[in-house]
Amino acid sequence: MTLLTKKIVPNLECQPERVIQFGEGNFMRAFVDWQLQQMNQQGLFNGSSVVVQPIEQGLKDLLDAQDDLYTVALQGLQNGEVIDSVEIMTSVSRVINPYTQWQAYKELASQDDLEIIVSNTTEAGIAYHKEDSLAAMPPKSFPAKLTVLLHERYKLGKKGFIIIPCELIDRNGDKLKEIVLQYATDWALGHDFVTWLETQNTFCCSLVDRIVPGFPRDTAQDFYDKLGYEDKVLVTAEPFMVWVIEGPQTIMTAFPLQKAGLNVIVTEDMTPYRERKVHLLNGPHTAMSILARLAGLDTVEAVMKDLDFRKYVDGLFTDELIPMIDLPISELVVFAEQVKERFLNPFANHQLSAIALNTVSKFVARLLPVFNQYVDTKNALPKHMTAALAALILSYRGDKIVPQDDENIIATFNKAWEDPETVVVTILGNVDLWGQDLTAISDLVAQVKKDIALLETAGARVLIKKC
Numbered sequence: 001m002t003l004l005t006k007k008i009v010p011n012l013e014c015q016p017e018r019v020i021q022f023g024e025g026n027f028m029r030a031f032v033d034w035q036l037q038q039m040n041q042q043g044l045f046n047g048s049s050v051v052v053q054p055i056e057q058g059l060k061d062l063l064d065a066q067d068d069l070y071t072v073a074l075q076g077l078q079n080g081e082v083i084d085s086v087e088i089m090t091s092v093s094r095v096i097n098p099y100t101q102w103q104a105y106k107e108l109a110s111q112d113d114l115e116i117i118v119s120n121t122t123e124a125g126i127a128y129h130k131e132d133s134l135a136a137m138p139p140k141s142f143p144a145k146l147t148v149l150l151h152e153r154y155k156l157g158k159k160g161f162i163i164i165p166c167e168l169i170d171r172n173g174d175k176l177k178e179i180v181l182q183y184a185t186d187w188a189l190g191h192d193f194v195t196w197l198e199t200q201n202t203f204c205c206s207l208v209d210r211i212v213p214g215f216p217r218d219t220a221q222d223f224y225d226k227l228g229y230e231d232k233v234l235v236t237a238e239p240f241m242v243w244v245i246e247g248p249q250t251i252m253t254a255f256p257l258q259k260a261g262l263n264v265i266v267t268e269d270m271t272p273y274r275e276r277k278v279h280l281l282n283g284p285h286t287a288m289s290i291l292a293r294l295a296g297l298d299t300v301e302a303v304m305k306d307l308d309f310r311k312y313v314d315g316l317f318t319d320e321l322i323p324m325i326d327l328p329i330s331e332l333v334v335f336a337e338q339v340k341e342r343f344l345n346p347f348a349n350h351q352l353s354a355i356a357l358n359t360v361s362k363f364v365a366r367l368l369p370v371f372n373q374y375v376d377t378k379n380a381l382p383k384h385m386t387a388a389l390a391a392l393i394l395s396y397r398g399d400k401i402v403p404q405d406d407e408n409i410i411a412t413f414n415k416a417w418e419d420p421e422t423v424v425v426t427i428l429g430n431v432d433l434w435g436q437d438l439t440a441i442s443d444l445v446a447q448v449k450k451d452i453a454l455l456e457t458a459g460a461r462v463l464i465k466k467c
């Protein structure tokens with residue numbers, strides 16, 4: 001079968017390079033480059049991205065063999081409709097491997113059309129390596145490579161960039177800027193360079209949300225048969241997306257994502273949006289994964305299609321999560337409905353066991369802040385979250401399902417379960433697990449004991465029906 005190349009795309013228009021993108025992975029290609037494509041199609045941007053492969057091994061060769069073309073398959077539900085679409089992306093101009101093309105990389109500094117820098121180098125990428133130097137070709141870390149590029153740009157007396165990292169770490173833009181400034185100090189790049197960095201560049205924090213399963217290993221041949229060509233870097237993604245960017249509204253002039261109708265929010269403070277995502281998407285994931293596994297269910301979709309569990313999920317959203325988040329209720333209701341639709345994605349096959357990895361820390365980050373808020377404002381226990389907490393303690397006994405977590409956490413639960421009479425008090429009172437003494441919450445110990453007893457005698461389905 002023919003490989004996807006320019007020959008397959010007639011009248012391919014080359015757009016000027018306007019974006020430097022660190023990271024050629026699945027997420028960036030189905031998120032940022034897909035958005036460039038949407039803007040280009042509407043004649044709003046007329047720009048392409050030059051992609052920098054951040055580590056020595058990567059997809060450059062595969063992409064180059066396809067003239068940097070690839071397909072994005074969007075699969076899922078949107079506004080009640082099944083979306084199963086494919087589109088060839090023409091928004092990547094070329095891929096630079098700085099390990100073999102260091103000079104070409106540095107020359108990007110001289111291109112005036114380049115205005116925007118984006119990145120996703122995984123959670124490990126925004127890191128400081130003390131050994132990195134200005135003379136290295138290239139330095140190891142992504143922030144060090146970026147510092148070299150910015151310094152070249154400064155030396156040419158040109159304007160700076162809008163820099164929007166997409167890594168899934170809190171306050172990614174601040175962290176990236178902090179490390180770049182650290183290199184500027186380490187490498188003695190001078191006060192004027194630091195002033196240029198501060199005044200001519202806009203580092204934005206951003207929060208991305210789109211589930212991108214990536215290359216469809218099991219069904220690739222079906223895709224090729226349907227497409228009529230082979231695409232070794234085809235990427236599947238859900239139709240839903242949100243990009244929350246913390247920065248000045250003016251960035252939308254250079255980067256008209258919103259004008260193209262994309263779900264992009266530019267705000268002065270992204271905290272509520274981060275909370276919205278963590279508590280309304282990842283929170284229900286965690287609560288349902290704990291309880292539904294005890295009832296023998298295995299995927300998010302199965303939970304959402306089960307009438308009893310669906311009621312539980314709806315109640316969790318409506319009674320306990322939405323009222324505790326500091327954003328307009330109408331906005332939260334819309335977001336919650338979108339999340340439920342995403343949970344029902346028939347293409348996703350999202351395993352509860354995958355979500356359940358490291359459940360204790362996930363419970364702390366995703367549910368406990370809302371749990372505390374509920375107790376403080378309502379002076380009562382949130383029943384749905386309390387049931388999930390009880391199920392967590394029971395599952396970590398290890399006889400019904402095998403918990404996967406840090407070995408110290410597993411050991412803590414094993415030890416506590418040696419005495420079933422005291423296990424609830426021991427676990428809830430363990431500040432190392434929760435960051436607080438949960439036995440101090442009025443009635444919690446008694447309720448969790450009752451819930452565990454019901455889980456043991458009647459099962460998870462009966463417990464959630466009581467919520």
Ligand SMILES: NC(=O)C1=CN([C@@H]2O[C@H](COP(=O)(O)OP(=O)(O)OC[C@H]3O[C@@H](n4cnc5c(N)ncnc54)[C@H](O)[C@@H]3O)[C@@H](O)[C@H]2O)C=CC1
Binds near residue numbers: 055120121214
């Ligand atoms: N796939 C998804 O559904 C979503 C993924 N994310 C996040 O995006 C990140 C990337 O995900 P994918 O694109 O799916 O993975 P991927 O494996 O396709 O791409 C990883 C990218 O990160 C780069 N990279 C890896 N380690 C690095 C390091 N130490 N320093 C610099 N660069 C490094 C690689 O060169 C590659 O460009 C992940 O951290 C993930 O948490 C965020 C939202 C959704």
Ligand SMILES: O=P(O)(O)OC[C@H]1O[C@](O)(CO)[C@@H](O)[C@@H]1O
Binds near residue numbers: 285354
């Ligand atoms: O299964 P979890 O850990 O709740 O995460 C669900 C998904 O949400 C996302 O944050 C969506 O953007 C992805 O990173 C992740 O795949």
